Amino acid sequence: MEDRTLAAQIPGPLGRLRPWRSFWVRNLRPAGALLGLALPRLFDIALSFSLLLGLSPLLLLRALAGRLQSGRVLDRQLRVGRYRTLFEQLRFSGSLPGGSTALLINVLRGDMAFAGPRPMMPRESAQLPPRALPRFEVRPGLVSAYRVQRGTGIAYEAEHVSDVEFAYAESLKGNLGLLLRGTAVSALKGAERPAPPMLDFFGIDIVNTTMEEAVAWILDRADGDAAQLMAFVNPDCLNIAYAHAEYRSVLQQASRVLPDGIGIHVGCRMLGTSLRANVNGTDLFPRLCAAAEAPGGPSLFLLGAQPGVAELTARNMQERFPDLRIAGTQHGYFKPEEEDAVIERINASGAGVLLVAFGAPRQELWLARHRQRLKPGVVMGVGGLFDFYSGRISRAPQWLRELGLEWTWRLLQEPGRMWRRYIIGNPLFLWRVLRQARRDAGAAA
Numbered sequence: 001m002e003d004r005t006l007a008a009q010i011p012g013p014l015g016r017l018r019p020w021r022s023f024w025v026r027n028l029r030p031a032g033a034l035l036g037l038a039l040p041r042l043f044d045i046a047l048s049f050s051l052l053l054g055l056s057p058l059l060l061l062r063a064l065a066g067r068l069q070s071g072r073v074l075d076r077q078l079r080v081g082r083y084r085t086l087f088e089q090l091r092f093s094g095s096l097p098g099g100s101t102a103l104l105i106n107v108l109r110g111d112m113a114f115a116g117p118r119p120m121m122p123r124e125s126a127q128l129p130p131r132a133l134p135r136f137e138v139r140p141g142l143v144s145a146y147r148v149q150r151g152t153g154i155a156y157e158a159e160h161v162s163d164v165e166f167a168y169a170e171s172l173k174g175n176l177g178l179l180l181r182g183t184a185v186s187a188l189k190g191a192e193r194p195a196p197p198m199l200d201f202f203g204i205d206i207v208n209t210t211m212e213e214a215v216a217w218i219l220d221r222a223d224g225d226a227a228q229l230m231a232f233v234n235p236d237c238l239n240i241a242y243a244h245a246e247y248r249s250v251l252q253q254a255s256r257v258l259p260d261g262i263g264i265h266v267g268c269r270m271l272g273t274s275l276r277a278n279v280n281g282t283d284l285f286p287r288l289c290a291a292a293e294a295p296g297g298p299s300l301f302l303l304g305a306q307p308g309v310a311e312l313t314a315r316n317m318q319e320r321f322p323d324l325r326i327a328g329t330q331h332g333y334f335k336p337e338e339e340d341a342v343i344e345r346i347n348a349s350g351a352g353v354l355l356v357a358f359g360a361p362r363q364e365l366w367l368a369r370h371r372q373r374l375k376p377g378v379v380m381g382v383g384g385l386f387d388f389y390s391g392r393i394s395r396a397p398q399w400l401r402e403l404g405l406e407w408t409w410r411l412l413q414e415p416g417r418m419w420r421r422y423i424i425g426n427p428l429f430l431w432r433v434l435r436q437a438r439r440d441a442g443a444a445a
Contacts (some may be wrong), residue, residue, distance in 0.1 A: 039172040048107040066093035078117040087111040115175035117143025117163035132160035138167045143182035151185035152404045153278030156211045193274040197439040199331045210277045222298035222352030222378035228255040232281045235263035235429035247361035250368040262404030267433040281382040298352025300324035304332035305357045305386040312390040319406045327351035354379040357386045
């Protein structure tokens with residue numbers, strides 16, 4: 001009796017619950033949790049059954065065609081499913097289109113889901129590290145988060161990392177979003193195309209590489225004697241270079257130019273090639289910081305942006321990477337007569353990597369002009385990167401980035417400054433790429 005009286009007097013979760021709340025906690029909340037777990041599977045059953053029923057005439061014709069062509073209706077491949085149980089992944093036999101529609105049978109009978117990690121072969125699953133095992137807590141899917149990210153060039157982590165994140169966060173809402181993004185990305189990606197080591201846009205060579213390789217390239221050259229100039233180019237940069245001879249010359253003579261943005265991805269498709277990864281400076285920066293944090297890694301110098309922004313960026317990154325060495329910071333609003341002192345400060349800091357955030361083309365022109373005087377092994381222009389990592393400007397949500405629509409987020413944030421770059425600049429870039437594609441086709445003919 002005393003315990004009940006005391007509990008009634010204690011505010012908060014130890015006190016007496018209101019009748020409606022008590023009923024919810026005791027009865028409806030557990031049922032709601034179970035329903036939330038069941039909804040993704042109920043959705044898969046309903047959608048797969050509807051599609052199989054609606055497409056049944058076409059599926060029967062495809063099955064008959066497979067039988068006539070190969071002597072069997074279905075091909076079966078052994079795959080690892082939920083809880084690491086084995087199942088047979090189905091495909092209509094023969095070489096005609098539509099063979100993968102047989103996967104709807106796998107979804108209906110519970111072997112697979114519409115959204116989930118990629119189904120793996122037994123040998124492949126046996127090679128996964130122990131931290132990847134949670135991916136087997138959910139059914140493999142027709143569309144995976146890694147596949148969507150790879151389609152727009154932002155699959156920077158190992159596949160099992162995306163798979164584990166999906167397994168921990170699976171929900172009906174998340175699955176529906178992933179399905180919609182997967183459909184849109186598949187339409188954008190189109191057929192497979194060759195991925196040459198170098199891309200050519202308007203006479204500028206761009207390295208077609210991966211994020212991991214780009215970071216390794218920086219680390220290998222950070223201790224060098226001569227400054228290596230790295231530049232990132234997006235459609236706006238290439239539009240500027242198209243008409244700005246000095247900037248174009250700097251990019252043509254840079255040690256390495258990397259592709260930044262979905263516009264480059266679309267441009268590659270128009271030229272009949274494929275982009276390996278969207279190697280933009282904003283996503284490269286934290287990976288560079290993580291690599292530089294290792295023993296013997298280079299220190300960084302942050303130059304540019306408004307007063308206080310570089311310092312806040314440095315503080316945020318050192319909180320995230322405690323062993324990261326920031327050799328110094330300097331805002332970008334120094335006077336011309338202070339330029340020599342700024343360069344001396346950079347050189348005296350001993351930094352191996354200099355990141356300059358003046359905006360294109362000013363940052364590349366400044367670096368090219370002072371390249372012989374600068375002692376860091378790698379110097380690079382990074383645009384508005386410090387604004388993001390200082391927290392001054394937020395980045396687009398992951399789902400927008402997976403769709404290649406991060407530019408719409410930037411447009412909404414700063415419409416007065418960005419409208420010309422995106423509303424006029426993006427179509428202008430694609431028109432120029434189309435002209436280049438036609439010239440290339442004419443030359444080949």
